[in-house]
Amino acid sequence: MSIDALLETPQLGPNDYASNQEVRWCPGCGDYAILAQVKKTLASLGLPREKTVFVSGIGCSSRFPYYVNTYGIHSIHGRAPAIATGLKLSRPDLSVWVITGDGDALSIGTNHLVHAIRRNVDINIILFNNRIYGLTKGQYSPTTPLGHPTKSNPYGSLDNPLYALSLAIGCEATFVARSIDVHQEHLGMVLERAAAHKGTSFVEVYQNCVVFYDGAWDYATDRDSKFETILELEHGKPLIFGKNRDKGIRFNGVEPEVVALGNGVSEESLIVHNEKAEQPTLAYFLSRMHQPDFPEPIGVFRDVLRPSFDELVDQRRREILDRIGGPRDLDRLFREGETWKIGDGASQSAQA
């Protein structure tokens, strides 16, 4: 065993996960903060580097695998979940992360995203949502707000935006969460939870593109406004927000309603978060809360346990092979059904 391998102990620090590649995102890009938190998370999990694989598609965020010293594939636009699925089929033992963006996952690759999630492949999908195409220099994406002018729609986008979490929850996601690039501690917590979850973990990270859509998430990160625009979810706790934690969310029929606490409105009347709810109804309800009408929830929306696809595949594979004591002999396959022998001109029929 080499020295390196001997040194491969759980005491790895975030820097041990840095690759020798120079990071090439624009200075100030939100991606840096996410990279830092991911490395920290990997270190805290004590995952052997060689057992970890990052798979990405195309886009600024998809350069990510080059910057972590694990195994990695920087693949094709939108296809990372498909590649990750195949990888998990052949190697269920690996810890596989998919790094993607709003264009990669929600436009060109939506089909794969949908199916990886509904299969519940045991992968961690981290979607960097910057509401714009960065690598191709500023076209509107499926998460660009209506009316926002971009290079490819200078009069303002006419495309109704898609909400990543609503989509994921509609696909029966077993783990759904949201965080923000600059909320380092919160992001770290969410990533750790995502990594711990067995099955598909889907995490949307609000990420700032300083070049093509600077300030897209200002409302969520601004020191003054963030307490009014963001609601931190906690399992088993009522939905409370505001600088003074004086506002809450309650049901008004099937709609959310913002209420000021006090004056006869008590915490008991608020919605209590339950990330373990069997039905994804509450998670979906929360995913529909958007600015400017509602604070946008961050944290874990949903975390339930279902068998993962790769686990089921592996289980079936083992069950079948264990039952028969290992793969069958090919002679048996080749002799299925009618066979016959040809000798020296004579012929006879035999049945296997």
Add this chain to the structure above:
Amino acid sequence: MNSFSPIQASSPKKTVLMREGDQAVQQQPGSSAVVKDRVELREATVRFAGDSGDGMQLAGTQLTTVSAAVGNDVATLPDFPAEIRAPRGTKAGVSGFQVHFAGQRIYTPGDKVDALVAMNPAALATNLGDLARGGLLIVDANSFTKRDWEKAGYTSSPLEDPALAAYRVISVDITDLTRDAVKDLGLTTKEADRCRNFFATGLIYWIFDRPLDPTLRFIAAKFGKRPAIAEANRRVLMAGYHYGETTEAIHQCYVVRPAKLPPGEYRSLSGNQALAWGLIAAARLSKCDLVYAGYPITPASDILHELAMRWDYGVTTFQAEDEICAVAAAIGASFGGEMGVTASSGPGISLKAEGLGLAVMLELPLIVVNVQRGGPSTGLPTKTEQADLFQALFGRHGECSIPVLAAQSPADNFETAIEAWRIAVRYMTPVMILSDGYLANGAEPWRIRDLSEYEPIPVRHPGPDTQGFLPYRRDERLARAWAIPGTPNLMHRIGGLEKQFDTGAVSYDGANHQKMVQIRAQKVAGIAREYPPLTVVGPERGKVLFVSWGGTFGAVRSAVQELLETGHEVAHTHLRYLNPLPNDLGEVLGLYERIVVPELNMGQLAYVLRANYLRPIKSISKVMGRPFNVEELVESGRQALEED
């Protein structure tokens, strides 16, 4: 093409209309009570045709199995409509299955049909043109009412058409006799009628002296859980057989002796099955698991079905959400260290093109199968064609050479799959296999292989102690190492961006790109060094050389043999490897004045050969959804010899 030529007929090459009392050897069929004449034939071609719900595919498959089991060489041509259930009784819904069996080696399903079973007027209308004059025509008389023949577009009863005098018509009340045979079994009329195919099968078995046992065993196994249905099918098969024995309508029966095939144990094998089994065999030879990712598409789906049944042989199958995911998942599986395989047909291969580009860049082993069909677009989805050769060779972005191999007969898919696997692993490259609808659905006798007949396929994943590991460092074949996740110390990142030579780091340097493009091309070109020499049938040099590839092998080989036997000096070579082309091909082409390339496309190989060897090439092109007839190629050969 030797329709019903009794074995001692003077010219074996001409169709000899079979007539009663032909100077044939009179046989005493041991199994029958009523003695009828049995004429010995060199070969015969039978086609079952009926509505797509009539079970014609099953009848054809059974005739294939029993014919193979008596030791005949067999070649088949299933032909089904694109619609699953077109309106009953219409021409659009006709399904057919042609079986050619012979006492000698044969390579095609036969040009002309010697015996046609037409279960209804639509089947008659669409198939009669292929029946040899003087051939046997068996019809279900019950299905020829006015309403029936009107549905097929006839304005009068086709059975009363004087043109039928050119054939020997055996009109049988198949429906009535079938219902009769099963009447006390408590079946519904619909269930009873579903057994009609076995009546026709039984009758054909009698006429051609086929053993009943294999089909009886098949019925018992297939319908074992429904005893009444099993019994009904058994009875109807016997009824058809005994009808032949007792009816006055049939005066002449036939026997086709076993062919002289190399000794061994045989079975009947279809193309898609052969391909799937070849993959399973290659997995064993390489001690590497097969991870198959597919998306349903005609005519490739049977590969998925076959492999999905074989988890007990260590196979993993995955039905992807689309063709793109299928190739991407296969790439993911290969990155993990097992063999990723995906199959599709033309339109699906188009969707996989981007994935193939990535696989070329990643330099990972991968097998992509194209079971070609009539195109472009949905085209003729259930019919055969060879029009995706350009796609296989060039249908990607960038300089993107991949090895391309084509199977030459249904069972040859087995060898092709093993060969593709070997190349993929040895050269760290995606490989494309070209099959086609005719090869995929056709079947032939296959000598059961023992894996010890094959060289193992060594697979090496470098270990954690590998000194100086670089992801893109190359061996003497220019292949990089297949280092896999989970291996300590070898962590590396690969991707679609251009790689720096040997370190594999991202590189935008122009000179490096030039070098890498050249190296990837050289690597693939180098594969040709390991090919066996080309084989040529016919004169070593001379006027005309036929060059074929893929599923046209049989028709071309048969035509060339016929030409040679009749004193025409033509030669034939067949290409298994389409990229890179064999190193000795230029030399072989140079030995002949005229090169003739028959293809089921508009001349794609001809184009490639012209471009590579700067030779005039005569292209014989056919795009009718059907294989070549031998006769049309014989004619082309004669013409090529006469031209100056």
